[in-house]
Amino acid sequence: MITLPNNVSLKLKNLAKEKESVRRKLVITARKLAVIAREKEKARRDLVITARQLAVTASEKESTRRKLVITARKLKSLYETLEKKVLNRTKDLEQIRSKSEAILTSIGDGLVVVDKEGKINYINRSFEEMLGWKTKEIIGKSMVQVVPREDVHGTKVSFKERILTQVLSGQKFIADLTNPFYYIRKDKSRFPTSSIVAPVTLNGKIVGAVEVFRDITKEKEIDKAKTEFVSLASHQLRTPLSTVNWYSEMLLTGDAGVVTPSQKKYLEEIYAGNQRMVELVNTLLDVSRIELGTLIIESKPTNIVKLMESVIDEQRPQINEKRIKFLSSFKKNFPLLKTDPKLLRMVMQNILSNAVKYTPDGGKINVHLVLDENKNVLLTISDTGYGIPKDQQSKIFTKLFRADNVIGKDTEGTGLGLYIAKSIVEQAGGNLWFESSEKKGSTFFVTLPLHKPKKKNGYRRSFLNTN
Numbered sequence: 001m002i003t004l005p006n007n008v009s010l011k012l013k014n015l016a017k018e019k020e021s022v023r024r025k026l027v028i029t030a031r032k033l034a035v036i037a038r039e040k041e042k043a044r045r046d047l048v049i050t051a052r053q054l055a056v057t058a059s060e061k062e063s064t065r066r067k068l069v070i071t072a073r074k075l076k077s078l079y080e081t082l083e084k085k086v087l088n089r090t091k092d093l094e095q096i097r098s099k100s101e102a103i104l105t106s107i108g109d110g111l112v113v114v115d116k117e118g119k120i121n122y123i124n125r126s127f128e129e130m131l132g133w134k135t136k137e138i139i140g141k142s143m144v145q146v147v148p149r150e151d152v153h154g155t156k157v158s159f160k161e162r163i164l165t166q167v168l169s170g171q172k173f174i175a176d177l178t179n180p181f182y183y184i185r186k187d188k189s190r191f192p193t194s195s196i197v198a199p200v201t202l203n204g205k206i207v208g209a210v211e212v213f214r215d216i217t218k219e220k221e222i223d224k225a226k227t228e229f230v231s232l233a234s235h236q237l238r239t240p241l242s243t244v245n246w247y248s249e250m251l252l253t254g255d256a257g258v259v260t261p262s263q264k265k266y267l268e269e270i271y272a273g274n275q276r277m278v279e280l281v282n283t284l285l286d287v288s289r290i291e292l293g294t295l296i297i298e299s300k301p302t303n304i305v306k307l308m309e310s311v312i313d314e315q316r317p318q319i320n321e322k323r324i325k326f327l328s329s330f331k332k333n334f335p336l337l338k339t340d341p342k343l344l345r346m347v348m349q350n351i352l353s354n355a356v357k358y359t360p361d362g363g364k365i366n367v368h369l370v371l372d373e374n375k376n377v378l379l380t381i382s383d384t385g386y387g388i389p390k391d392q393q394s395k396i397f398t399k400l401f402r403a404d405n406v407i408g409k410d411t412e413g414t415g416l417g418l419y420i421a422k423s424i425v426e427q428a429g430g431n432l433w434f435e436s437s438e439k440k441g442s443t444f445f446v447t448l449p450l451h452k453p454k455k456k457n458g459y460r461r462s463f464l465n466t467n
């Protein structure tokens, strides 16, 4: 065995120690490197996972983007189709609208549509032409205020009485054809019209109204010409009728010599027939005077109870002949009325003679004359006669109308009496109406104001005044 010097052996020992220390350090470093390498590997794996996840998300986003693009394209095409449809529909509607507009414009009648407050929504061209208002001036304004309405006497029809107001407040349908009134133009001139108003309803609620009106100036002129003709013809008929009357009376009284009994019978027929003709001619003259406004009024203080009594006395023979139970009651101390007794007599005669005529033998008639709660004269004449069929009641005051149920009976009539009576009463500011039930009887009511009616012109002014 080689023995190394001490210093060498020490050096070697030191060298060995250093190597060992280096080795250990290397081992430690190697371990650390291994740890770092593991961590790096883990980080790499994590990165790979994240990269994969990102790749998945990106592909999902891409697919969503594609879907969105497809949806957007679909929406665009849908929008274009819809736009086309809307355009076509608008065109169609425009065509329909212009068609309706053309129809509404070309009808000769005036047309106005109002909302539920009576404000104008639409007017047609005839409205513009007839009333002188332009659409832009009148839309949104109240029809009743902008276009006033007057009756034949020039009295302004109140808001409440306007048919438009009545329709808007719930009445189904109103035709004002028989009772002509006047519309006032923008320039304040007026023209006669007749109109029809119907409500516009939505889900059962009134949301407005439509009025159609017509200028009836021409019709009125024709009617006037007709009335003038009737008046003229009736006047011409009076002379020959008076001659027949006069000579037949002379023959009947024996002033022209003795006649045989059978000749007398024929003469009586001629006389009675002639009398009926005279009455008819007089009635026709009354109608034409009323319509032409030429009825002469001679008002004077009148005791209307006496007047009624004399009319009853006149009817006594027929009342007795038909054994009618007759009852009358009059208010005591009736005030005197300044009125035309001839006209009032005509009204009383017409109603009472109808009651007698249309009540069969043994029936009942009651006549009452009182002042009502408003201190108006109220005359009531009721009978237990044939009555008036419900479906014909609305026509009873129409000229020449006679109800079916009396035409077959042995009664004579012209259908003019009630028309005349109603005209006289209404011109006097009063009312004439009735209640009736077929086979049970009828009651006719007449009211006349005690106080002077407001209106001016014509016979209305002076027909009935308080004394």
Ligand code: ADP
Pocket: 350, 354, 355, 358, 383, 385, 386, 387, 388, 396, 401, 402, 403, 404, 406, 412, 413, 414, 415, 416, 417, 418, 419, 441, 442
């Ligand atoms: P007329 O000459 O026919 O009596 P009016 O104008 O006086 O004409 O009456 C019109 C119609 O009204 C009559 O034809 C009749 O049908 C009906 N009428 C009037 N008064 C009565 C009454 N008291 N009872 C039944 N019907 C009546």
